[in-house]
Amino acid sequence: EKGVYPHFMLKEIDEQPFVIRRIIQEYEKDGKLQIDQEIVDTVKESDRIYIIAAGTSYNAGLIGKQLLEKIGNKPVEVHIASEFVYNTPIVSKKPLFLFVSQSGETADCRAVLVKIKKLGYKSLTLTNVEGSTLSREADYTLLLHAGPEIAVASTKAYTANIAVLTILSALIGDNMNHEELHHELSIVATVIESICDEKELFDEIAGKYLKDTRNCFYIGRHIDYYVALEAALKLKEISYIQTEGFAAGELKHGTIALIEKGTPVIAVISQDEINLNTRSNVKEVKSRGGNTVVISQKSISQKTDQVIIDDVHPTLTPLVTIVPTQLIAYYAALHRDLDIDKPRNLAKSVTVE
Numbered sequence: 001e002k003g004v005y006p007h008f009m010l011k012e013i014d015e016q017p018f019v020i021r022r023i024i025q026e027y028e029k030d031g032k033l034q035i036d037q038e039i040v041d042t043v044k045e046s047d048r049i050y051i052i053a054a055g056t057s058y059n060a061g062l063i064g065k066q067l068l069e070k071i072g073n074k075p076v077e078v079h080i081a082s083e084f085v086y087n088t089p090i091v092s093k094k095p096l097f098l099f100v101s102q103s104g105e106t107a108d109c110r111a112v113l114v115k116i117k118k119l120g121y122k123s124l125t126l127t128n129v130e131g132s133t134l135s136r137e138a139d140y141t142l143l144l145h146a147g148p149e150i151a152v153a154s155t156k157a158y159t160a161n162i163a164v165l166t167i168l169s170a171l172i173g174d175n176m177n178h179e180e181l182h183h184e185l186s187i188v189a190t191v192i193e194s195i196c197d198e199k200e201l202f203d204e205i206a207g208k209y210l211k212d213t214r215n216c217f218y219i220g221r222h223i224d225y226y227v228a229l230e231a232a233l234k235l236k237e238i239s240y241i242q243t244e245g246f247a248a249g250e251l252k253h254g255t256i257a258l259i260e261k262g263t264p265v266i267a268v269i270s271q272d273e274i275n276l277n278t279r280s281n282v283k284e285v286k287s288r289g290g291n292t293v294v295i296s297q298k299s300i301s302q303k304t305d306q307v308i309i310d311d312v313h314p315t316l317t318p319l320v321t322i323v324p325t326q327l328i329a330y331y332a333a334l335h336r337d338l339d340i341d342k343p344r345n346l347a348k349s350v351t352v353e
């Protein structure tokens with residue numbers, strides 16, 4: 001039930017700190033974050049992980065690749081489910097297929113699962129729904145414990161996916177110990193909470209820049225680029241504003257031609273090493289009349305940034321930088337008086353290919 005909330009989407013955004021804490025609880029055994037040893041061993045023994053997913057789950061998979069490679073030391077490829085069936089790449093010797101699906105019912109993912117099972121490859125499903133098709137048919141399952149996600153626009157499943165993949169990454173590699181993992185995820189929960197306490201700010205940004213616009217851009221570099229992709233998907237699916245997520249450095253290779261007076265461009269800046277370069281892209285956009293908004297991490301922020309987020313572990317920034325973009329999408333759709341929980345032409349789970 002929605003309770004005091006006007007929409008499920010807003011409720012589910014607000015639930016995210018709680019979901020992160022529940023994931024910590026659910027995966028904690030004997031004072032340590034743990035995952036079934038057989039699953040950990042299977043992932044460790046594989047020579048490459050193939051993440052297969054669609055939509056928001058695909059975008060979470062892009063972050064998963066960063067985590068599994070940086071923290072877990074495991075090579076990862078991320079594939080759009082509906083493309084993998086036809087454009088199947090050359091697969092490594094000992095692959096593990098990781099299906100990321102909130103509903104566990106996405107037909108595009110199932111088609112890949114059927115195909116790889118015939119080839120004798122191992123599979124693991126990361127899902128929010130126990131007993132769902134992808135969970136039943138894969139060799140192993142990891143649960144998100146996010147609670148039912150009702151709004152068509154996926155929010156808490158995205159962060160839950162990233163949190164569970166963080167735990168998996170820490171357990172297969174040796175770059176993050178148990179205390180650190182627990183500590184860093186707890187910080188994330190607290191920081192998300194403080195972002196959710198700033199709703200008026202996101203309402204204001206959406207009202208000012210997105211109420212009447214026809215298009216919008218999210219830009220970022222490095223891990224922020226993947227956040228930009230998810231931020232753009234969220235905004236377009238519920239506000240119907242044509243929105244694209246771009247690698248900030250690519251703007252000058254074509255896209256900047258689209259910037260005109262008043263075009264909203266929202267930059268995500270969470271990493272020290274890309275800070276100055278992304279900021280110079282923001283300046284380029286501004287000098288062409290674009291309306292720029294910067295979402296940054298405190299330690300690398302500048303006074304003029306509209307959204308400043310407390311610092312978290314550098315590889316876990318997507319867990320927090322995504323939240324302002326979810327709220328901006330929500331308020332943009334609210335200002336445009338749209339059906340937020342049930343956007344046109346969309347279904348919660350897509351059971352046709």
Ligand code: M6R
Binds near residue numbers: 348
């Ligand atoms: O249930 P799944 O995670 O497999 O669903 C995948 C996509 O259909 C889903 O994430 C979709 O993109 C959402 N509407 C995005 O908010």
